[in-house]
Amino acid sequence: MAPGPVTLLGHGRLGSALVEGWRLTGTVENLTVLTRADPAVCPGGTRVLVIAVKPGAWRDAVAPLVSTLPAGAVVLSVMAGVRAAALATALPGHPIARVMPTTAVAEGRGIAAVWSEDPGARSVAHRLFDPVADTVDLADEALMDAATAVAGSAPAFFYAMAEALAEAGTAAGLPPEAAARLARGALRSAGSGADSDQSLETLISRIASPGGTTRAGLDALLDKGLDHAVRAAVEAAIDRARRLARDQPA
Numbered sequence: 001m002a003p004g005p006v007t008l009l010g011h012g013r014l015g016s017a018l019v020e021g022w023r024l025t026g027t028v029e030n031l032t033v034l035t036r037a038d039p040a041v042c043p044g045g046t047r048v049l050v051i052a053v054k055p056g057a058w059r060d061a062v063a064p065l066v067s068t069l070p071a072g073a074v075v076l077s078v079m080a081g082v083r084a085a086a087l088a089t090a091l092p093g094h095p096i097a098r099v100m101p102t103t104a105v106a107e108g109r110g111i112a113a114v115w116s117e118d119p120g121a122r123s124v125a126h127r128l129f130d131p132v133a134d135t136v137d138l139a140d141e142a143l144m145d146a147a148t149a150v151a152g153s154a155p156a157f158f159y160a161m162a163e164a165l166a167e168a169g170t171a172a173g174l175p176p177e178a179a180a181r182l183a184r185g186a187l188r189s190a191g192s193g194a195d196s197d198q199s200l201e202t203l204i205s206r207i208a209s210p211g212g213t214t215r216a217g218l219d220a221l222l223d224k225g226l227d228h229a230v231r232a233a234v235e236a237a238i239d240r241a242r243r244l245a246r247d248q249p250a
């Protein structure tokens with residue numbers, strides 16, 4: 001349960017997913033959502049300000065809230081590439097936590113990396129995100145960019161893989177609609193395996209028997225550089241987060 005009234009700034013893709021997840025799990029009793037249309041005022045009593053606007057928009061969005069954010073309120077940012085130091089400069093005196101969640105928080109099934117150097121703020125982050133996500137604590141803020149790539153961005157990587165799979169199925173003669181449904185269903189099946197306690201290695205070996213069709217496909221994927229392609233995707237996402245941070249003076 002949240003440690004008191006929560007104000008959420010930004011109601012886009014992630015902000016609305018958070019609202020859904022918190023409603024579903026009863027995590028936040030007293031939630032105010034501030035969109036661009038609302039007066040930029042933090043309700044009195046706000047104990048946590050969650051910032052869920054785009055990294056390029058947060059300074060303008062936060063500036064009018066500073067004077068009404070109650071002393072001691074925790075600032076919790078879900079923004080990629082915005083450093084705690086920059087947030088601390090704009091919101092002096094407030095404990096800061098960073099969380100990098102996926103939009104599956106809407107169903108209470110997200111994954112979220114959590115970092116703060118303030119134990120109280122870290123605990124607030126857990127109280128808000130443990131009910132809607134599997135939370136992974138990071139020891140160092142610098143690891144947030146890697147977590148963003150491996151979790152926050154990665155659902156899109158898996159969707160892109162399913163899209164490529166559907167295209168390959170169509171090229172192999174399946175009607176496009178059937179190929180798309182089959183690829184999507186395969187992604188869903190993989191997801192339910194990932195929900196189990198089995199290691200990824202075990203999950204793979206349950207499907208890929210030696211000498212079988214799946215093993216042949218996996219060997220071709222590896223041979224064509226799956227690991228290099230994935231590493232390049234993660235490095236590009238990390239690089240982008242670092243550039244975003246560099247473009248925003250602390």
Ligand SMILES: NC(=O)c1ccc[n+]([C@@H]2O[C@H](COP(=O)([O-])OP(=O)(O)OC[C@H]3O[C@@H](n4cnc5c(N)ncnc54)[C@H](OP(=O)(O)O)[C@@H]3O)[C@@H](O)[C@H]2O)c1
Nearest residue numbers: 010011012013014035036052053054055061078079080152
């Ligand atoms: N989407 C994801 O999967 C995901 C995952 C992890 C982290 N994140 C992080 O979450 C943040 C939001 O991403 P998103 O995908 O949700 O973006 P989004 O869909 O564009 O949502 C951002 C929202 O912020 C609103 N906004 C902008 N300025 C505002 C202001 N002054 N006051 C109130 N609301 C304002 C925007 O409203 P307008 O449309 O009117 O501009 C929009 O509704 C980003 O920093 C991103 O790094 C996203």
